[in-house]
Amino acid sequence: MSKYKYILGDSLKAIKKFKDNTFKLIITSPPYNVGKEYETKKSIELYLEEQNEIIKELVRVLHTNGSICWQVGNFVDDKEIFPLDIFYYQIFKDNGLKLRNRIVWQFGHGLHSSKRFSGRYETILWFTKTEDYTFNLDSVRIPSKYPGKRHHKGPKKGQYSSNPKGKNPSDIWEVLLNDWEKEIWNIPNVKSNHVEKTEHPCQYPIELVERCVLALTNENDWILDPFAGVGSTVLASLKNDRNVIGIEKVKKYRDIGVKRVKEFDDGSLRFRSIGTPIYDHTKSKLSQIPLEFNNNESLRSI
Template sequence: MTAAARNRPANHLYYGDNLEVLRREIGDASVDLIYLDPPFNSNANYNILFRSPTGDSADAQIEAFEDTWHWNDAAEDAFDQVARSGNTRAFDLLNAMRAFLGENDMMAYLAMMAVRMIELHRVLKPTGSLYLHCDPTAGHYLKLLLDGVFGARAFRREIVWRSGWVSGFKTRTANWIRNHDTIFYYVRDPAGTWTFNKQYVAHEADYVRRGGGENPLGKAIDDVWDDPALYSPNIKSFSSEKLGYPTQKPVALLERIVSASSNAGDVVLDPFCGCGTAVHAAQKLGRQWIGIDVTHLAISLIEKRMQAAFPDAAFTVEGTPRDLASAEDLARRDKYQFQWWVVSMIDAMPHGGKRKGADGGIDGIVYFKPDGKRTERALVSVKGGDNVGVQMIRDLHSTMEREKAPVGIFVTKALPTAAMEKEAAAVGRFHAEASGRSYPRLQIITLAELMRGKRPDIPYVDPTAAFRRAAREETGQQGSLL
């Protein structure tokens, strides 16, 4: 091993399709614990919710991922990859599901999941464990797939996680109120040994065991997890953990899993890492970790979360632009991921998503306080194409006027024309009392300038408006589950 390899951080955050990242980056039998909380195929478009610091009702909703699959060439290819994987048991099961379900959305979802489960089985150590978090939408099918890939004897437990108290809109259903998710627990080698550290919660203060002899460690935890400390942050409106991500899980839930099925220094993998709760818990408990997600919004949120919670944590971020060439490549490959990445670079709140129209082409909003008290908005427009023109500047100016926004930020991959720069300068300047300076109202920043570190010239920007800042943590510390 080279000196550079020895000094490289052990923790990695990858942007990309987790199937490609697993095959390219993760070695055989190299992971001690896998936790995955994949999309549930619930035919819902999950959004990251960004609360406006001004209290406006029109909070931004950006599609984090589209939780819907359709039977198409990609699904057929995933099915074919399972057929060619050599895992005949998994393929026979998947093929039987196809005969039963037909070529529909659910079958497409299961084919996509099956090929990934095979890779997860490959990277897991013989002593390793896997926890798959799901809901009733596809949980029964996923359990069968896990049996096919890992073997039915590898199944250890079905854990029921109560997500919180029942109130509000949930109670209106004309049915039993659903209030739990399921976590399937499997081990890599049921005939061997695997890591399991039995977990306890402290007895109540006045607890006395009949006949005496109570366990000094407390009460052993069973497979129904209904501790209030484990309730979803999205249900607890006052939760200090809440980051605004729709499927966020509590750190205490992941601490329990990481503590039970790994030891200090072990490697924890989350291939659908969302807002990063699993890697947060792994870092907090002194484990190494790998996180993978397919959206730049999630990667940006996790990067900021880890930097805020663990300022001294060392980790790499792979797959996001690190130079002008890679940024230009992202702009060519994926318009929306490019926009969201640019917005995250300038501490803006994403806006608009993939639905254009009434938003006037606004891709982000920067909140700032020109007088140190009143919150104002700077509207961000991102252009990743090769052709830009003066009409784009006029359109942004018109939107600024309509929205009564004092500042507009125009970020462009292509170089602006002289006419564009003249049009932007004509919009004028505004004065900020708090700083005693004046600032251009419409600012143009090229992608090349952005990569060199240039940022919008705006006074008193609130960087936490886009991503809520995680509370600082100490590595190697476990929070109370009581």
Template sequence: MFEGVKMFLDIKRTLGTPYYESDNCLIYNTDSLTLLSKIPQESINLTITSPPYNIGKSYESILPVDEYINWCTKWMHSLYHVTAKDGAFLLNLGYLEVPQKGRAVPISYLLWDKSPFFMQQEIVWHYEAGVASKKYLSPRNEKFIWYVKDKKHYTFNLDPIRDPNVKYPNQKKRGKLRCNPLGKNPGDVWCFPKVTSGENRSSKERAKHPAQFPIAVIEKFILGMSNENEIVLDPFLGSGSTCIAALKHNRKVIGFEISEEYCELAAQRIGDYLNEDQMSFTNWNTML
């Protein structure tokens, strides 16, 4: 615990004054490559992030595919050096078009081996809402690549992320339960609703960001791939969902975001969460 506190303070001293700060949370308004090179070596326990997909969203400029791959390779190499020996990296990716090669090519196919990390597994995030098409199948999933720094020594907490949806939870064999009472082992396809927008269908957590994570997805990674008081990083912070999920489960968290507009959005969402959390705590104490 104290080691995590010390490392968090060391990182803050190294990176300087953040755009936003609260207990256990730092946000910096900057390009991720600039600050990744300044973070002390082997100080980040878990990174969860979703970089621009190179498809022309409002916050990105489309690069030739080769340039995009080179850019991702640079920041992933920098990330490797700041990741703890038993640390992990979760990379969320969608699809892009490769000219003359393919329409909806999973970006993970282009990047999976472009860093020194060991690719542990691909995790598929399935959802129902999304873009519809009349000429090809409608995309209804995105990939998370689970990387570890050391393939033999890494954090994996099975119990907090077990699947409680067991068909026969009390089934026994020779008098012993066949299934763990906490739930079955989770698979590599996770079903979580997408953060949707639009009249009469907008998600409760929807913010003004075109590519927003559901907090529930990030929570599952944080519980499974990190421990309390460890340091979580999101170098492409966006609307701040990684910060909220990390704070919710007693982790320390650092985010980089190049857009000041999105830094402000993330700061507002985090502040709202902390205020709601404090109100819930106060109300609970009052009931007691």
């Protein structure tokens, strides 16, 4: 049975107590410095300096064959966008890690902007410590678009050109009608109508973590989330027979996470499983263009 710990406290202090080369995967979504209730907004320079201290310790405790997945969005200051993944890239490089993928997670819902295009994506930076890292491609393959396609010339003429287990998914994870059906992965963000929604304002879905857990670790490996929130990483790890430690400084979020783990253990936790179809909004009456929109007079009031 998988083991887990859910530590309440400061991430940096907790990480310093761990042994070197412990965790096969470190995956998290750190505070974005946007002034949420669990963070104090500060200058981008000070924010990154503090994150660098934590990252140095994370690199120390990362297994030689391990990976770090760092999921971030944008920092906004005085209506100007600062793409955090670009700033973080140099920090990880300075700490000796190598970037394997910059994964774009695209979702269909969020706040609407009036002075710029509405933001609908975040990124996951996947770094490794060495060239010898765990990568289980077969665990995350998706069906080929043309599985019956054959080579039409050369020494393999007449042979199937696709892998019978499916193909390597792309580095863009987007909303589609069916999960794992095409090359772009379908992962909706956690908003008010999502089955996993709690009171945490920046909760990410279990299956977003699950893809990384399956590909970058093996059963019984140890996983760490230094900003665990309400437990998406903890749950994705336990669900796939991995050991995990989550660290969260806000007691109410940690308590929600512990409660969700107990619900998972007794089978009552509601979560969106991989393979669940996305709601087809085109069938809703709300998706139909109102007849009033054909009236120019009505449009002037919008």
